[in-house]
Amino acid sequence: MIYEQSRSGRHATAQSSIEMAELSEIPSAQLRQRPAALPEVSEMQAVRHYTRLSQKNFSIDTHFYPLGSCTMKYNPRACNSLAMLPGFLARHPLAPDTHSQGFMACLHELQEILKHVTGMAAVSLSPAAGAQGEFAGVAMIRAYHDARGDSGRTEILVPDAAHGTNPASAVMCGYKTREIPTGPDGDIDVEALKQALGPQTAGIMLTNPSTVGVFERRINEIAGLVHDAGGLLYYDGANLNAILGKVRPGDMGFDVIHMNLHKTFSTPHGGGGPGAGPVGVSQRLEPYLPVPMVDYDGSDYLWLTEHERPDTIGRLSAFAGNAGVLLRAYVYARLLGREGMQRVAEYSTLNANYLLKRLMEAGFDAAYPERRASHEFILTLKRQAKELGVNTMDFAKRMLDYGVHAPTTYFPLLVPECLLIEPTETEAKEDLDRFVEIMQNIQREAETQPEMVKQAPHSMPVRRLDDVRAARELDLAYRAERD
Amino acid sequence: MPFIPHTEDDIRDMLGAIGVDSIDDLFDEIPAELRCGELEVIPSGLPEMEVARLMQTRAREDGQPLCFIGAGAYDHHIPAAVWQLTTRGEFYTAYTPYQAEASQGTLQLLYEFQSMMTALTAMDVSNASLYDGASALAEAVLMAVRANRKSKSKRILVPRTLHPLYRRVVHSIVRNQGIEQVEVAYDPATGQLDRQALEAFAGEDFAALVIPQPNFFGVLEAVDDLTDWAQANGMLAIAVVNPLAMAILKPAGEWGSRGADICCGEGQPLGAPLSSGGPYFGFLCCREILVRQMPGRIIGKTVDLDGKPGYTLTLQAREQHIRRSKATSNICTNQGLMVTAATIHMAIMGGDGLQRMAAASHANTIKLTEALCSLAGVESVFDGPVFHERVLKLPIPARDALKMLAAHNVLGGLDLSDDYPELENAVLVCATELRSDEEIEQYRNKLERVIASQVQTPCQLKPDW
């Protein structure tokens, strides 16, 4: 804890060499009585402390990280260094267009690239993360129906396997949600969909390939059904990596999509963000795109704001979203180009199918063994849980001891004891083979010494944590008197 | 192939293991008519060397003008260690700490962040970040409507002294849930929220009053009085603060007799570069009693099987991945990396360093506005006390003046004519601790010439008779 190294009167002096200026204008009643209780440490103490903390993390740079649905692929270093060039870092968000043309050119070209690779009519880059992109998308669906006076549409359909953000975003836009079940083959239950559709349907939110790791084969039929009912189709781009440059959501009939640039376009996950969640739309939703956007008139780049786009759903962050993340994605897109984007889909799919096949051969149960994997797939450890008393959580925790970050566990909710595994295209065959070996080892351990597996991990900085205590006896901040 | 490690042999072996002939066969479940061809419009890939050249050119193209704009994004010194540590791969390329045992670095850092934010704001608890200041306020508004059990209202009182872009963002995010912002006028003399205009709402049912400190004009609001007034009228008090200002100003948790209920704001001044407006981070703190209504990740300290202290995501049942349609918010990914930078920044600066930085910014802004007000026709618009921004009135249209200054590579402030047309020729200026005396002098001299050129122009245009 950095606070434990704090000593009263110690300063990082190189940083606070400025004399304490007079607060001439501020009435004393407005002033702080005691300085904020921040740590008082030297710069080196801080550097050591945070370097050591960093070493307690698993990360893509240090470990295989097959976290399903999160696309933990290599984040090219060039994307970071080129987005952090001094000219980009110093640009004030309200700088005039005359001092912004270089930055705006990158944004405009990124808009165009994303538009073409998804097959949509227009793109806005402003949403700050996937969930904000979802919010923007559903808000546009609502704006569209409202503009037509079609106000009886109060419901958004969401598959039961959807990410939790889908229903949460729909509710933030004032909609009720209705769940559509998934069939035994992993595709949506189209009969149930037909039953659910009606004049109250505003739209449906789909992920394709879906969260169970398979391509929704009846997508054309689904799109027709929803459109015939007067609803719109929302594409959750969480799994865009699987089909980038191979199949375009626009061609599948989607009206609006969001992309997770921190997944598909390899911007860093940063310990939980920042992401970027640009949205693309078909022609009929184009007026409602969130602002700001960048336009190009043939000689200059211009901002499009509420003034130029009066029907917009508005602004979702004070400025232009996570601009620095957009620059990283732009660099990535230029490094890859159109061929590279297609390779993303090809090799992430190759890796997933290879790993699935090898794991099945090793005796693990796939949730959808008859299906082709997309860029990810699901194993179910129901058998191990029942026969050996070793469940998915135990496998996941034991995996950490082998130096691999655990796949996503217990999502989607409809597959019991599941592991959602996404190797991504940037892992080499040897790493996939090693993963299979590790799974086999853990299986053997589960058979011969189940208690050891159930107590895992054994080599991490901490053992399993008491989550119940964390929630019952809340300790959310350091207080000198308590610790 | 950039970033793809597969050799020809690998590919052949892997396809063989799967039992297909080509990679294309792996897409055989996708209806053929949906497959797209070559995406000719998208450019081909470039080697890193060429992309680097392109980006360097573009970064240079935007110049690095002398910046006196604030308005929600501030040009502060960031210690070199901050981003060197933040971009370490172990922070930069990790994700949300779902596997706590393999994420103690991020988790402990976030706990330290929560500790520092509660110290800075004097609030009970903090979350682990939201997207930015404006969207954090929108979440605070949603939270207040959920949490205020005394009020049945979906209306919020919002002063016109709140950042106009924040008011727009709040509108975009909350309007679909039927929540309405009711604006309160400002006092044209002080630039503070108009107390009499506010009094007109006394006794009405509102879920919350938003109190910016400092406000958009840079002016300090009478926060004690406003907080007490809001709470006496059954409203929650939502503070929107500049976190750097909290280093020298009375913190939100000490406002009035009970303290603000919720405190949010833009974290950018704590270690995030200007970077065209993002990524920054929003922060959100509140009283402990409201913690279950708070959106976003929260980290708690606990113990492991051996009783050793450790950190974990807690109160997750509020969040979308568990609570789905009934979650407090749809937020999932937040601004973790920016919070990493902010935590390291606060640790290195300390309370004392932040105070010096804040005080120097205050003093520089006073210096700047005194220098500019020495010019004929330039005057301060409001007489309320300021933190590090001030509204000045120019003798010529602000738009023209700023344009000419920009042509001389000086960004002279923000033109307020769109959002506050009643303030004629007004600009909002800011000088952080980074602006030197020479730079302030430069601005003054350039503005002097610009004003002179404009004031003379009408004479030159007079018909020559």
Next chain:
Amino acid sequence: MSNTPSELRYTKSHEWLRDEGDGTVTIGITEHAQELLGDLVFVDLPEVGASVEAGNDCAVVESVKAASDVYSPVSGEVVEVNEALDGAPETINEDAFGNGWMFKLKLSDAGELEGLLDAAAYEALVAEEEH
């Protein structure tokens, strides 16, 4: 499932109800429900005086990894809530049918009691779910 008290009534959504015989009923969640949820960390109770409809969600029980709505089996007015749960949600884990009761309602329609499951029917339902 020997510990399904026969004097109580049950719902398909795993609430139990005890008819106090004076026009009021006591409501909680079943032993089976608390087992499914695991260690509870928080309970959100309705406000005294609130009127609830049968089938409405009026309380929430939270564990570390799940949150579950509690639906009122019948309609009525909340006359008392178990405030002891506030600092001790684990009481429900320890004694779901006893000290872990959640709230009491003044019945608005005693006829609604007829539609609830008896212990045998509830046990059958649980057995089927587990299958």
